Amino acid sequence: MIKLNFVIKFIIAFLFLSNSAVSQTIKKIKTIIVDAGHGGKDFGARGAYEGGLNSNEKDITLQISNKLVAELQKQLPDVKIIPTRTTDIYQNPREKATIANENKGDLFICIHADAVKLQTGRRQTGYHQETRYHVKYAGKGRKRKKTSTPYTVTVPTYEYYKIGSQRSGTSIWLFAAHKTSDKLKAVMDNEDIQIGSGADSAYNDIDFDTPEGRIRAKIYADRYQKKSIKLATMVDEEIDKTDRPALGLNQRQKGIWVLQATNMPAILIETGFITNHDDERYLNSEKGQQELAETIARAVKKYKDEIDHTLPAPIQKIIDYPTNTPEKYADRTKNILKRIDLNQPDFKVDLYDDGDVDGDIVSVYYNGKAVLTNIKLTDQPITLNLSLDPDKTENELLIYAENEGDIPPNTALMVVTEGNTRTEVRVISDTKKNGVILFTKK
Numbered sequence: 001m002i003k004l005n006f007v008i009k010f011i012i013a014f015l016f017l018s019n020s021a022v023s024q025t026i027k028k029i030k031t032i033i034v035d036a037g038h039g040g041k042d043f044g045a046r047g048a049y050e051g052g053l054n055s056n057e058k059d060i061t062l063q064i065s066n067k068l069v070a071e072l073q074k075q076l077p078d079v080k081i082i083p084t085r086t087t088d089i090y091q092n093p094r095e096k097a098t099i100a101n102e103n104k105g106d107l108f109i110c111i112h113a114d115a116v117k118l119q120t121g122r123r124q125t126g127y128h129q130e131t132r133y134h135v136k137y138a139g140k141g142r143k144r145k146k147t148s149t150p151y152t153v154t155v156p157t158y159e160y161y162k163i164g165s166q167r168s169g170t171s172i173w174l175f176a177a178h179k180t181s182d183k184l185k186a187v188m189d190n191e192d193i194q195i196g197s198g199a200d201s202a203y204n205d206i207d208f209d210t211p212e213g214r215i216r217a218k219i220y221a222d223r224y225q226k227k228s229i230k231l232a233t234m235v236d237e238e239i240d241k242t243d244r245p246a247l248g249l250n251q252r253q254k255g256i257w258v259l260q261a262t263n264m265p266a267i268l269i270e271t272g273f274i275t276n277h278d279d280e281r282y283l284n285s286e287k288g289q290q291e292l293a294e295t296i297a298r299a300v301k302k303y304k305d306e307i308d309h310t311l312p313a314p315i316q317k318i319i320d321y322p323t324n325t326p327e328k329y330a331d332r333t334k335n336i337l338k339r340i341d342l343n344q345p346d347f348k349v350d351l352y353d354d355g356d357v358d359g360d361i362v363s364v365y366y367n368g369k370a371v372l373t374n375i376k377l378t379d380q381p382i383t384l385n386l387s388l389d390p391d392k393t394e395n396e397l398l399i400y401a402e403n404e405g406d407i408p409p410n411t412a413l414m415v416v417t418e419g420n421t422r423t424e425v426r427v428i429s430d431t432k433k434n435g436v437i438l439f440t441k442k
């Protein structure tokens with residue numbers, strides 16, 4: 001029989017796993033890629049209509065992108081913002097996608113301007129003279145003769161022109177993943193196909209020219225679909241607060257290859273219609289470009305705040321741990337990583353693998369007692385509900401590295417929650433040092 005005082009009960013929480021073949025990571029937004037659509041010899045659309053500015057899409061996208069990059073750097077100083085281009089250079093979509101993937105972007109935002117096929121109008125500008133001929137035939141058979149007599153007529157002169165489009169506003173595009181494809185389903189069920197979590201390099205090895213490559217790319221697109229939709233919705237909502245029309249979210253497969261080819265949530269923003277009189281002027285103005293940059297940046301900031309603070313809802317399960325675990329941590333030094341002052345005696349600690357999920361295994365001791373033994377860290381939280389010992393001035397939480405994973409050292413992300421306050425600590429431990437966090441009562 002185990003007496004109750006020999007047992008400490010801890011609540012271990014596991015993330016509820018969706019039945020999707022690919023698990024969602026809780027990776028934070030650290031890098032954002034901004035792509036100015038087109039460039040160089042690829043001019044994109046053109047404002048060529050009567051009363052138009054003859055502006056080129058590639059210039060507008062670059063100017064808005066440069067402003068968006070500056071705005072994001074201002075609003076999100078901790079995030080790396082990487083533009084695909086800052087000058088008028090040509091890049092094919094593959095190069096753009098490679099820049100995004102190699103920089104391990106967490107978000108990919110493409111800036112474009114929309115265009116519609118324009119109708120041709122005509123108007124009379126005056127009159128001009130035209131020469132026509134009266135034709136007469138005389139005689140019969142072989143003697144039949146044709147005579148043409150010229151005469152002059154006055155006819156209207158017309159001028160033809162392109163009519164600017166009525167349609168204006170901002171729309172957001174997503175890559176449409178083929179969810180119903182039987183072939184895709186078969187591939188997703190095949191465990192031999194590796195879909196690493198987070199920043200894996202596998203994506204860059206995909207050959208998009210093969211059917212298999214395209215299917216794998218679709219898996220990525222599918223995997224990020226939810227997040228892409230979330231960001232797109234937020235951008236649309238922010239646009240809606242401006243004076244210009246928010247045209248909503250759209251999905252297509254053709255023409256937005258670059259969205260499919262990026263290993264991260266991705267959206268394409270058609271900022272406005274270069275073929276519309278007012279939109280084209282707005283897109284070319286400092287004021288318009290700045291308003292778009294600020295509007296998009298606001299939506300990105302909201303998205304980041306939400307993603308960064310969304311932790312999966314745990315399912316709780318009570319596990320009993322004996323307290324007589326040998327204190328093997330004693331022969332390693334203690335590396336005190338942080339002191340956290342708490343207002344209340346009860347607090348919660350969530351443990352994740354930080355960065356790459358590479359098989360880090362830890363044991364955890366609280367005030368010298370083993371609370372977790374040989375636990376593998378993943379992107380799903382392991383939750384400890386702990387209390388401050390009223391007899392101690394300092395309460396010690398110690399992380400002992402059982403291994404160093406595939407990528408040394410052993411890194412854990414610890415999220416401490418007390419009421420509404422969250423504190424994050426990156427815990428590094430290795431074969432010589434234990435990672436220690438001290439908790440004290442305020």
Ligand SMILES: [Zn+2]
Pocket residue numbers: 037038044045057112113
């Ligand atoms: Zn475009």
